[in-house]
Each structure stands twice: as C-alpha cells, then as structure tokens.
Amino acid sequence: MTTGAEARRPGAAIPVLAVVGVGLIGGSFAAALRQAGHVDRVLGVGRSRATLERARELGLIDEPATLEQAAREADFVLLSAPVGALESALAGLRPFLRPQAVVTDAGSTKEDVVRAARRALGAQAVQFVPGHPIAGSEAAGPQAASAGLYRGRTVILTPLPENRPADVSRVEAAWQACGARIRTMDPGSHDAALGAVSHLPHWLAALYMLYVAEGPDASRRLELAGSGFRDFTRIAAGSPEMWRDIFLSNRTAMLHEIQALKTVLQDAERALSGGDGPALLDLLERAARARRAWNGEGSE
C-alpha cells in the first residue's frame, strides 16, 4: 500500500484522477498509479462516507468528492462502480465533465456499457474509452486494494469508433503504469470471450454449489467434500449483486454459451449412460490435454 508520500509530484501524467467506486478495483488503480508517480491528486467518489474515509486513511485517495466535483476537476475518471450503477454515474458526470478529460470504466461486460455510455453521455461519449481489467479477488473494499493487483495482468480496451486516439493512448498508458498489458478488441468479441471463460464458470460453480448445499444428505456430503470441490466452487462465494449484474448485462452471450456447453454435456452423458468407456476416455483425454497445455495468465 502506498502512503501518498509520492503524491503532488509536479508534472504527473494525470494531474487529477477521479475514482468512482473506491473498492478493490478502483483503490488498486489509484494505489498503482501513485506508486508509479503517474498521478498527482486523487478524488474518490462513492455512496458510503465510511468507505471513502477508509480509502483516505489508507492513502488511496486524497479527498472524497461528489460526481460534480470530480467532473469539474478530473483529467482522468475511472468508473469502478458496479456495472448496474454505471449509467447513472455517467449521467451525473456529464454536465460538468471537462472537455479534455478522458473517462474509462472497469466493467466486466462491454456491449451494454457502450450502450449505457451513449445513452448517458450523448455526443460526449467521444470522451469515454471502455475498458476491463482482468483481475480481482473474492476480497472486496478499499482495505483489499493493492498497488500490485494489475501487475502482469491483461486489461482489455474496446474503444469507440469516435474516440480520439490520444485519449485511448492515455488510458493505455495509465494501465501500463499499473503494470498491466493491453489487449484491444470489439465489445461483442469481449463479451463472448468473457462469457465463456469467466461468466460461465461462475454460473456453473454457483449453481452446482446451490445444488449440493440444498440437495439430499447435504451436511454429510459437504463434510466429505475435498480439495477438488474447494477449488471448483471457490468463485461461487463472489458478490451476488455483482454477478447478477454481469449475468443480466451479458445475457445474450451467456445464453448462447450455455446452449453450446449443453451439447458437449449431452454427448458425454450419452457416452456415460451407454457405458461407452472408449468415448469417455477420449473426452477426458482431450480435456486433460487442453488443461495441461493451458498457460493463461491465471496459471502464473
């Protein structure tokens, strides 16, 4: 955790940063940029006075602010509030937003965020560069924030056609200062890919956990569950509100992924019910080979 000792460094890339939603994601962004000397002053916007005060004590922000104050002063705004709260935050910023400011977000879905941004910002959507840092943890709140959260992680940007290249570069530079690498793609591909590798596992883990916990013989079964169960269900403990928002906002891609997975599950079930050992072995071998070959960022 940074102490703020490096703040007020003259000539920082971002003179005034505003973070809307100072939890794990926003707090870590502020901490990383401070540590890198990339930011001068940090304003924190949030619903809870206590959370903002805590963030200030932790040195994540310099002072609490309203959306209006943030819009009037900030050169760079990160929206790290839940996806469901994004449109109203943008609407609150819009009337006061400085013309040279750039706004980005950290939402887990992008097509709906782009739609919300266009509704809320109108022509000023030109100042909004949508983003998604692929990092997180079950921990939440400013006390969980860390300057190292984004180191070596991927941040996906899905720029709008009208974004100024210089603004996209400013957002890239900020995330790179946090230690992240940048991937650029279109919002639809982002949502389909994240639906498959992030949202679908959460869906399965949560519903499987629910099934076991509320199914027959639950207490004995849960007592016998071991380390495979532990890892398989870990993500089911994540924030229900956050995941409801993600599932609803990525509904189309999710429903598509669920259908496609069902085909694979049904083929395997047919092999199992027919006692087809060679077919099962083939499926399991292909799965094990793919998992062993995987070397994504999570496997570091």
Added chain:
Amino acid sequence: MTTGAEARRPGAAIPVLAVVGVGLIGGSFAAALRQAGHVDRVLGVGRSRATLERARELGLIDEPATLEQAAREADFVLLSAPVGALESALAGLRPFLRPQAVVTDAGSTKEDVVRAARRALGAQAVQFVPGHPIAGSEAAGPQAASAGLYRGRTVILTPLPENRPADVSRVEAAWQACGARIRTMDPGSHDAALGAVSHLPHWLAALYMLYVAEGPDASRRLELAGSGFRDFTRIAAGSPEMWRDIFLSNRTAMLHEIQALKTVLQDAERALSGGDGPALLDLLERAARARRAWNGEGSE
C-alpha cells in the same frame, strides 16, 4: 520421505504390509505407516518394474513382490491400483491369502468394489474391508508419495456385514496411524455422496474445459482466462484413465446427480432468459452463503 531406517522394528502392528499399486496413494500409505512405526516390512506389487524400483529407492517399499508372494506373506494388503484393476488383483491374491490377513482398498467408488470383491474372493470376502481415503493430488507416481498425505483427512470405510470387527479395527488403526480420521457408511451412501461432491465437479470441469478448448475463438479465449477459470478447471487435468473408471463404476449415482443438477440449471436459465434479476440474485445469494459457510476438509 522416510528412509526405511525405522523398518524391521520388532512388534510393529503390521509385521508385513503389501501395497498393490505403489503410486501416490499406496506409496503415501506405506510412508506414513513406516514413519509411525506401525509397519515392519513392506512389499510392493505393480505392473511396472521401474516404478517398483523407484519406490524401493525412495524407501517406500522394502522389496518388489508378485501377487502370490504378497498373499503368502502379508498380514495387511492395501489395494491402491485403479478401480478397474481391482477384481483381477483380488483374484490373484485369493488362492494364497493368509487366513489371518486383512485386505482393504483405496477405490473412489464402493458398491462396484464390493461386487467385484465378492466375485473375486467368494467366502474370503470376509477378509476384505472396503475403504476410500479422501485425499489425492494431480501429481502421480511413487515420487509424489508423502508420509503426510493423509494427515487430517477423512477415510471412509464401508465394511461388509460379514467382516470381523477385529479386522475392521485393524484397518481403522492403520489409517489412524497415518493421521486420518475414520467415517463409516454404507457403500450406496458413499457412492451418492462422492458422486455429488467429487465426481460431478470433475465431470463438469472436464467437459467445460473441453468445450472452451475446442469451441470458437479458443486460443484468444484461453489467453483471457484468469484465476477463476484456473481454479474451476484445475481438476480437469487429472488422470483420464482413473476418471473413466470412476465414472463407469459410479455410473448409476452419477446419472442421478447429473439429472438433479439439470433441474437447478434449468430454473436458473429460465430466470436469466427472462431477465429476472430478483430470482437470479436469490439463487446467487443462496450459493454464496453456502460456499462461505462451507468448512469442509478441503478448506483447511
């Protein structure tokens, strides 16, 4: 790893132990019993000469043996070969088995093991006490064995009605000497419970992994997969042969669990496709509450 320095200790509870299948499970059992001074001499039986030699070098066994030699000499036999090889191992032991010997196994399913034991042993099934240590790892082979593998873990025994209580006690004492705690249940309840909390997660993780790895845009998707994906799919890397055997031998319970889970998945899919936020939130809250409350052995 023990060095065998404590071997040949006079008066050990098990003068001669035979381990059929000297990999992670059998090797760790031998190592733990040696460390506890619970065993005097250890014979290792296996298909691969090289594996047995490696086990001897590691101090897990004193010498390689055939099934016949093992049966003629052992007071205690652990079958830790794959479930699919269990019946032929028991048939190989039967003609030479000492009347005072007790035989147990480490198979992940129990109803089929009991059936196989009755077929292979006939009246001598009285000497067979079925068991299942809930411990393991993606690592395999004697080099992965460790005297601490069973410490604090649960071993389930599903004794046969005809087992002598003294034999059941001998098996319990051996596992307790490894640091494990004992649970006793009937084979059907074991298979249903493990089907739900162990086999079903493996089924879902493997088929999900297969779907992503062989689905659209796979290489980019796998590159974007993060720590949630990593943990959710970890078990999919497990031995395809072992899991094929487990799924086939626990087919009835598995098919039942798959159907029951489908009901939960379909309800949730209906809520998602209807955009029913409150229903989704309710499901996710129940799942998160259950996962946070879980304090099974895997969560130590």
